[in-house]
Amino acid sequence: MSVVASTRPSQAACNFPEQGAGRVTQVIDVRTIRLADGAEIRLAGVEPAPDDISASVALPQLVDRDVTLHGDADSPDRYGRQSAFVFIDAAAPSIQTQLLASGAVLASGTVSERNCAAELAATEAAARGAKRGIWARDGVIKNAAIPGDILAQLGRFVVVEGRVLSVREAGSTTYLNFGRRWTRDFAVTISRRMMPAFSGAGVALKSLERRRVLVRGWVESRGGPRIEARHVGQIEVVGD
Incomplete structure (x- = not known):
């Protein structure tokens, strides 16, 4: 190539x-x-x-x-x-x-x-x-519904696709939850300091509920697998 x-x-x-x-x-x-x-x-x-x-x-x-x-x-x-x-x-x-x-x-x-x-x-x-x-090949995009597959990529950059089940705010962090088991399932974290960037891009985080999205970033472990969205472009809506 x-x-x-x-x-x-x-x-x-x-x-x-x-x-x-x-x-x-x-x-x-x-x-x-x-x-x-x-x-x-x-x-x-x-x-x-x-x-x-x-x-x-x-x-x-x-x-x-x-x-x-x-x-x-x-x-x-x-x-x-x-x-x-x-x-x-x-x-x-x-x-x-x-x-x-x-x-x-x-x-x-x-x-x-x-x-x-x-x-x-x-x-x-x-x-x-x-x-x-x-x-x-298959498997380049990870399935948000299979947290173990994502967690196996700990410390690596991955692309994950799934449907956002809920958007919740806790303290200074907003969570995009892809499962009901918050301590085990995949979630995206967005710090409060990132809110102006999302607002400026016309993205209302609450509007992502029930939407199918692609998320890309580095896999962390906080109980379940996590990706921190530090840039608006890490989250892409791909369907309802």
Whole structure:
């Protein structure tokens, strides 16, 4: 699978201002590359599927290629990595978009810019519909009704689909409950500090009751499996 040979038009929605450039010298892992100047670049907007190596197979093709970095900021994270959208050719989509289109990675749901977030989600959905890459197999999307299957992915990034049974607020946290056994079933937690973001996006959390949703994020254990929604894009309504 190639991630550098696309001739499709540039995906302008994620073409943020340029924040740097360099030559790729190493692929550190499925979402991190190193440039010749020693900078570590984290691929923004995507995450690897659990136990999948598709992206790690594709990314070595970037070694010895010149890239430009685009983003809304160039501040490093706590590990010293710069998060950016990576481009080899301004006339081609970002590496992230190409990876999503080939079914090599998952959209993270953490991009706040709406047009870019929508583009990444749509690209992933197209790959899923065409059963490309990771989507050719079963079980990539976990069933919210089977909490044990989700809990088996503790500490990993997963996508979960299910129907929200209830929305409850307790203290400073709102819970989207997918089962009646609150201490054992799957739930999504949303802290009070995230409420303005959901309101600003026109999402009334209470309106999610009885809706079928896709949730993506890192699995935690608090009795039952939990995913904390720190970004609006982690929750997607897919049906009633």
